[in-house]
Amino acid sequence: MTACRREGDTWVLNGEKKWIGNATFADINIIWARDESSGQVKGFVVGKDNPGFAVKKIEHKMALRVVQNGLITLKDCRVPEADRLQNANSFRDTANVLRMTRAGVAWFAVGCGRGAYEHALRYATQRIQFGKPIAGFQLVQDLLVRMLGNVTATQCLMLRLGQLQTQGLMTDEQASLAKAFCTVKCRETVGYARELLGGNGILLENHIGRFVADAEAIYSYEGTREMNTLIVGKAITGLSAFV
Numbered sequence: 001m002t003a004c005r006r007e008g009d010t011w012v013l014n015g016e017k018k019w020i021g022n023a024t025f026a027d028i029n030i031i032w033a034r035d036e037s038s039g040q041v042k043g044f045v046v047g048k049d050n051p052g053f054a055v056k057k058i059e060h061k062m063a064l065r066v067v068q069n070g071l072i073t074l075k076d077c078r079v080p081e082a083d084r085l086q087n088a089n090s091f092r093d094t095a096n097v098l099r100m101t102r103a104g105v106a107w108f109a110v111g112c113g114r115g116a117y118e119h120a121l122r123y124a125t126q127r128i129q130f131g132k133p134i135a136g137f138q139l140v141q142d143l144l145v146r147m148l149g150n151v152t153a154t155q156c157l158m159l160r161l162g163q164l165q166t167q168g169l170m171t172d173e174q175a176s177l178a179k180a181f182c183t184v185k186c187r188e189t190v191g192y193a194r195e196l197l198g199g200n201g202i203l204l205e206n207h208i209g210r211f212v213a214d215a216e217a218i219y220s221y222e223g224t225r226e227m228n229t230l231i232v233g234k235a236i237t238g239l240s241a242f243v
């Protein structure tokens, strides 16, 4: 947990932030920290040269290799009050950001699943076994149709969510439901695509391995399935199951 405490016109931040996207080269990072005195979450704009701020690139990722993720450490990192986000005063304000980013990651899942489906369909029409394209076998068509079903269902869900978002009506639980559902379906879809390619499915040159790996990251960040499930579960039952 990252904590902050106020000393006059300065805030002192201590803690760590793991996996922060693009933090390795960003000029500024937004850091959320819990105020030791009020217990409320506050947001800060922290520059890369700020004393007490350090970031290290996380190496050896198997997924989303195109993105750099950083491990940020904050050791008595001093930030002026002027660099505190003035309208972020509780976790409710942080949740407003998470609502938007969760919807965004749900779209990533749609794209990842669709990409895997399109590669698999093309492969199925080109790969010849027993004298004909494997796309002509019933069980291969079954995989393609399962994939298309997932892609279509998640696209339609996200279209509707996008409409609600545009109208300013999207709720936290709708974004969480979309993030959890679309990433589960994406993971299933890329698995079908990998299966369809047989042994060639594990060769990087056939692209499916990349979708399979990326689906794992998308599945876990911006709130795991468990956390998003607890948000939706609380909304539909009125009972919080958070520990």
Ligand SMILES: Cc1cc2nc3c(=O)[nH]c(=O)nc-3n(C[C@H](O)[C@H](O)[C@H](O)COP(=O)(O)OP(=O)(O)OC[C@H]3O[C@@H](n4cnc5c(N)ncnc54)[C@H](O)[C@@H]3O)c2cc1C
Binding pocket: 017, 018, 019, 020, 021, 064, 069, 217, 220, 221, 222, 223, 224, 225, 226, 227, 242, 243
């Ligand atoms: C590629 C990638 C990019 C990321 N980018 C960012 C970023 O830009 N900014 C940022 O702030 N974060 C980022 N993250 C962090 C990400 O949001 C967290 O990894 C994610 O929320 C899970 O937290 P954790 O890894 O600490 O897992 P843990 O909290 O250790 O959880 C491990 C498992 O236990 C389950 N679990 C934990 N607690 C509970 C509970 N109370 N009840 C039920 N189940 C529980 C989790 O659901 C999960 O399955 C990124 C992560 C990845 C992998």
